[in-house]
Amino acid sequence: MPAVSVIIPIYNVEKYLRRCLDSVLNQTFSDWEAICVNDGSPDGSAAILSEYAAKDDRFKIVNKENGGLSDARNAGMQVAKGEYILYLDSDDFIHPQTLEITHYLAKRDNSDIVSFTYDRIYRPQLMVRYKLGLDTDSVVPGRMNKKYDVTQIATLITDDVYAYATERAHNAFRRNKKWLIKHCQVWKNLYKRELIEDTPFIKGILFEDFPWWSAVMLKNPRVTICALPLYFYVPNFGGIVLSAKQLRILQSLCEGIKSAYLLYKEKASDYQMQQWSEKFKWYFIKWAFRKVKYLDNKADLEVARKRFCELEKIGALDNPPAKWAKQLHADIRKFIKDMCPNAR
Numbered sequence: 001m002p003a004v005s006v007i008i009p010i011y012n013v014e015k016y017l018r019r020c021l022d023s024v025l026n027q028t029f030s031d032w033e034a035i036c037v038n039d040g041s042p043d044g045s046a047a048i049l050s051e052y053a054a055k056d057d058r059f060k061i062v063n064k065e066n067g068g069l070s071d072a073r074n075a076g077m078q079v080a081k082g083e084y085i086l087y088l089d090s091d092d093f094i095h096p097q098t099l100e101i102t103h104y105l106a107k108r109d110n111s112d113i114v115s116f117t118y119d120r121i122y123r124p125q126l127m128v129r130y131k132l133g134l135d136t137d138s139v140v141p142g143r144m145n146k147k148y149d150v151t152q153i154a155t156l157i158t159d160d161v162y163a164y165a166t167e168r169a170h171n172a173f174r175r176n177k178k179w180l181i182k183h184c185q186v187w188k189n190l191y192k193r194e195l196i197e198d199t200p201f202i203k204g205i206l207f208e209d210f211p212w213w214s215a216v217m218l219k220n221p222r223v224t225i226c227a228l229p230l231y232f233y234v235p236n237f238g239g240i241v242l243s244a245k246q247l248r249i250l251q252s253l254c255e256g257i258k259s260a261y262l263l264y265k266e267k268a269s270d271y272q273m274q275q276w277s278e279k280f281k282w283y284f285i286k287w288a289f290r291k292v293k294y295l296d297n298k299a300d301l302e303v304a305r306k307r308f309c310e311l312e313k314i315g316a317l318d319n320p321p322a323k324w325a326k327q328l329h330a331d332i333r334k335f336i337k338d339m340c341p342n343a344r
Contacts, residue, residue: 001081001082001083002031002032002033002058002081002082002083003029003031003032003082003083003084003103004029004031004032004033004082004083004084004085004086004099004102004103004190005032005033005034005035005076005080005081005082005084005085005086005193006024006032006033006034006035006086006087006088006099007035007037007073007076007077007080007085007086007087007088008020008021008024008034008035008036008037008076008087008088008089008090009037009039009069009072009073009076009089009090010036010037010038010039010041010045010049010072010090011038011039011040011041011045011066011069011072011090012041012042012043012045013041013043013045013090013091014041014043014044014045014048015091015137016090016091016092016137016234017045017048017049017090017091018048019093020088020089020090020091020092020093021034021036021048021052021059022093023093023094023095023096023232024088024094025052025056026096027094027096027097027098027099027100028096028097028099028100029097029099029100029103031103032058032082032099033058033059033060033080033081033082034058034059034060035060035062035076035079035080036049036052036053036059036060036061036062037062037064037072037073037075037076038061038062038063038064039064039065039066039067039068039069039071039072039075040064040065040066040067041066045090046063049061060079062075062076062079067203068203068204069201069208070200070201070202070203070204070205070208071201071203071204073087073186073201074200074201074203077196077197077200080193082193083192083193084102084103084106084190084191084192084193085190085191085192085193085196086098086099086102086187086189086190086191087186087187088187089187089233091234092187092231092232092233092234093232093234094230094231094232095143095144095146095228095229095230095231095232096144097147097148097150097230098116098230098231099190100150101114101116101148101150101153101226101228101230102114102116102190102230103190104150105150105153105155105224105226106190106192106224108224109155109157109222109224110222111157111192111221111222111223111224112191112192112195112219112221112222112223113161113189113190113191113192113195113216113221113222113223113224114189114190114223114224114225114226115181115188115189115223115224115225115226116188116189116226116227116228116229116230116231117182117188117227117228117229117230117231118185118188118229118230118231118232118233119141119143119229119231119232119233120229121141121142121143121229122139122141122143122232122233123233123234123235125139126139126234126235127235130235136234141232143229144232148228153226153228154226154227155224155225155226156179156224156225157222157223157224157225158222158223158225159220159222159223161181161217161220161221161223162217162271162272162275162276162279163275164179164180164181164223164225165180165181165213165217165279165280166180166181166182166279166280167182167183167184167279167280167283167284168278168279168283178227179225179227181223181225184209184210184212184213184214184280185209186209186212186213187231188231191216192221195216195219195221196216199212199215199216202255202256202259205251205252205255205256206248206249206252206253207249207252207253207256208252208256210253210256210257210260210280210284211255211256211257211259211260211263214260214263214264214276214280215260215263217272217276218263218264218267218268218272218276246291246294246295247291247295247300247303247304249288249291250288250291250292250295250304250307251303251307253284253287253288253291254288254307254308254310254311255307256284257281257284257285257288257311257316258310258311258314258316260276260280260281261281261311261314261315261316262314264276264277265314265315274321277319277321278321278322281316282320282321282322282325282328285311285316285317285325285328285332286324286325286328288307288308289308289328289331289332289335291304292304292335302339304335305335305336305338305339305340306339308332308335308336308340309336309339309340312332312333312336312340313340317329317332
């Protein structure tokens with residue numbers, strides 16, 4: 001059994017795939033397997049995967065019909081054998097010591113999750129170059145060459161993930177800003193497999209990270225937080241987030257809010273519900289409602305009303321925690337009043 005399974009969903013990324021796979025191959029930690037899920041990719045990704053699997057049997061290939069990112073991650077999880085799981089998007093890459101550092105900290109602290117961050121210099125650098133029409137593919141982050149002593153890495157260990165995980169504005173946490181687990185991206189953490197093996201991603205939606213991360217937090221994991229930028233996130237300039245229709249984004253966000261809220265309503269303590277609602281749920285509600293202004297036809301607006309009416313009826317919009325959230329709730333009720341006349 002390998003120590004770490006790296007799950008890599010792959011679809012139409014032949015331009016970036018070798019860089020991603022090389023970043024795994026060049027890890028200073030050798031006890032890994034890479035589960036490469038070919039999600040029906042129509043480009044040359046399959047040939048590249050075969051090339052890497054032929055030269056290193058730690059690369060495992062799973063071929064499947066296209067089902068989207070969630071489905072690919074779920075398929076990878078079904079065959080992963082590692083004690084720990086790391087998710088890696090195939091157009092991104094990781095620091096050479098990512099597995100060494102995170103595995104060391106997980107074992108040292110007996111943690112269920114080791115949380116790190118992404119390089120916040122590299123992504124803006126690429127965005128600027130893209131807008132200027134300059135090359136973005138050959139840029140090598142300076143921090144890729146940084147060498148860390150694993151015994152000297154500053155960390156924070158907590159058994160209360162809700163005290164540090166947040167979607168809120170980061171300046172609201174001046175005291176603990178360094179240790180925040182910001183946002184819900186699943187690729188910023190190493191997970192103990194037994195923690196997440198019974199928590200699949202919702203198939204067919206965008207921003208599936210939010211309901212999944214919400215469910216994982218509910219399990220009260222022990223978390224080691226290190227503030228190192230071990231992940232290099234490449235903006236997908238023409239990807240699904242930037243090109244998707246606004247209605248699909250709205251529907252995906254509402255589906256994630258509904259799924260997570262019903263789970264919390266059933267299983268969360270009062271503290272967990274309050275923290276999750278204040279630090280996550282209402283920010284995603286705000287994001288979803290912002291999409292309404294981009295809907296330019298009656299049919300799409302009716303679909304949006306149905307989604308928010310559904311959230312209102314199940315109680316997901318109850319108890320807004322702040323002035324801005326109360327105003328947001330009032331705006332949503334106004335938007336859905338004809339369809340949902342008994343809105344709370």
